Amino acid sequence: VTARRAAVLLALGILFFQLFSGYAPEVLLRRLRFLRHYASQDLVVRRLGGSGAAFDRNYVILLEWARRRLPPGTKGLAVFSGPIPVHGVHLTLYHFTPVPALVEPRRVPPGWIALVYGPRRPEGWRVLTELPHGALLDPAGSPVGRPLEPE
């Protein structure tokens, strides 16, 4: 075997080793356990149990409750989430698609309703539905576009 061929074999061996060392047995087992546990569950439950909801599962539970309770013909949803990571903002908009949504807007657009995470209930806003970890509210009774918090 020439030096050139030996170098090729050695390099390929390193490449295989590098790629195989990227696998963590505990990750593989966790994936199998996840599939076995969640495969029979609804898609929403699988998302709730997955990586995308890990930043705050209670918040994602609220999103799903709100999605199911949105009044028919909802024009849009202003979500007051409090501080969440940017992934949470994107997930919020994705979750309500195709209903347009905004996270922490300065004003609620006319005709839209609001979803508030946590116990806050802004004065003058009508509670449509109390939900686990939050509530759907209608700011229609208050001046149009009234800010949630004092500016």
Add this chain to the structure above:
Amino acid sequence: MSAFLRPLSGVAGILLVSSAAGWMLARAFLPEGKPWRAERLGWSVLLGSVLLALFVAVSFSGTGHPGWLPFLLLAAGGAALSRVFPVRAADTRLASPDGDTEGSAARVLLTLLLAGGVLLYALAALTEPMWSNDYVAIWGLKGKTFFGEGGIPGRLFLWQSLAFSHPEYPLGLPLLYAGVAFLLGRFDDHALALLFPVWQMATLVVLFGFLRRRGVSRSLALTAAALLAHFGPLYSGFLTGMAEVPLSFAMLLFGTAFCDALSGSPGAPRRLAIASAAAAAIKNEGFFLAVAAFVVLLLAARKETFSRTVAATLLPAGAVRLIQRLAFGAQPLRDFDFGLFAPSSWGDLAGRLGESLGTAASEVLLPAWPGLLALAVVIAAGSRSRCGGLLLLLAGLGAALYLCVPAVAVAGPSWLVRTALARTLAALAPLVATAVALRLRKVWEPLAVGS
């Protein structure tokens, strides 16, 4: 049947039907015959994916609702056209070598390794609903919106609050997501993930088939495919849902068709054209690949193939960009500040380029040095191969761009390097694996005999 397996079976059925339609369409792109069979299988997946995205775009541009009827009509129309314009002549000059000399034990081992890579990626991709941020913020958001709205709403391009979803990105992947969802009857972002292992398998099949057709031994082709199957930086749960896996597949098809076109293979300009359109419809990097190929053509094309290859390379990618621009207006590349190219900013630009390369070296390349060194060794140890060289040149131009472009990133060079460089480089892996195997062909043969 479990809540997951039912829609998963549905998506599997849709992909089988679309790939079967793609198989019929492939008659217009690849010659018949055994040397082409594996590649035809892979191309069928691409052509089926194109059909799934295209029927949604066609339905949206008319008044029809996307469903099985318009999909089947489009597939039938394509199949009929492919019967009228088949690629007739079989390419007999580049057949696989007769009989291999390597031992069957090595082949079995490599096949098992390959199958293991496919299974492990399928597990990673299908563990949970697609979740990575770029899927949720860009590709999935648009696909789910198209499906939910039954159209492409203007707010995706107009609302500042949706700017994070990159209105300037191509719409091929979201249209494809919507296409599968329309046929399935629901948007199931867990079952849709099946697309990704299917694209991985199609990539591996094309890689293997192309190498065999180019005279590479079975064991070397299997080695390349097995290595690629386990390439975690590309085939990961994180990248499932994002554009890199389908882009890498389209790039491989582009590269193989590019080589074929330059060697005058029958049907190659058609294959190059469809791969160019597909790559540009998936990601902006796909459009850049067409531009890079044009540069390579200026250096390497022979007179008799130049104009046809240039047309097949640039026109389809340009057409994809033009159609999106005409339909939805010009969208700026918001992540980049091209004002930095002004002469007055060159000093600043040089500093940012240094930051980009420095961050890339210290945070992306250095941590991967053993693998990169091994890759450099197998590239250097290979012997000259025209196609291998062309593919390396294409991949090298891509890598050079990805290393330099963070210099003009609005959010700063280091930010773009950290968030995007590793995965954009990873998408070049199928091109590089093909190039390396082609270059190792002559070195490998004595190894196989001796084994």
